[in-house]
Amino acid sequence: MANQVEPKLIKPLMDALQQERFVTLATIDHETGGPNVSAISWVLAKNDETIYFAVDNRSRIVQNINNNKQAVINLIANESTYSISGNASVKEEKLEGVPLKLALIEVVINEVRDVMFYGSKIVAEPQYDKTYDKNAATRLDKQVMDAMKKA
Template structure:
């Protein structure tokens, strides 16, 4: 059975990407040419064809995208696992109104593929806990998500 492929986000995925959440991001390493996978959480679907994410502006992710803009965001949601392919570009070198020096990256989606293996579904989604000051983390998360929504 072939996996479902869409040219843009389906509604349940768009809805899941309206809040901070755990995803992995695959880029092509600018030094080795091999795969590079990072875990990120400041991610937002701007519309069905565009995803924004924020990372430290010194991140290797940015160097990788500068050399090769092809990316894959791996999202576990909707009882499945999705590979969201796209072309990334630096939208803003520094997000305004955020105390950290974070860059905003825009991903133009080229393909959304359900990559869950046949005959199975996700029954528990990934959860994580911030290990530093909870109030400071919540304040920062809100600042970053609001800045991305305004972009």
């Protein structure tokens, strides 16, 4: 049986992407032309066809996207693993209302593919802890997510 493929986010994925969340992002490296994978957490589904994420505006991710718009977000949610492919672009060079110089990236979704291997399901989603000042991290996370919701 083939894995499910959708043209946009299904409701459980839309819901999962309404708060900060661990995902991986694959872009095409602007120097080597090969794959480049990064872990990010400031990610938000703006609607079922668009995902926003924020990264340092000096990030290699920004350079990669400016050179080649193809991107894939890997999301673990809904007891499975999803590959969300689309075209990425820098929506804002500096996200307003945030003390850091973060770029707001917009991904227009082409395809959402369930890529979990046959006969299995995810029983525990990835978790992480911020290793710097917890209060500062919480405050910054709120600022970034609020700014992306307003964008």
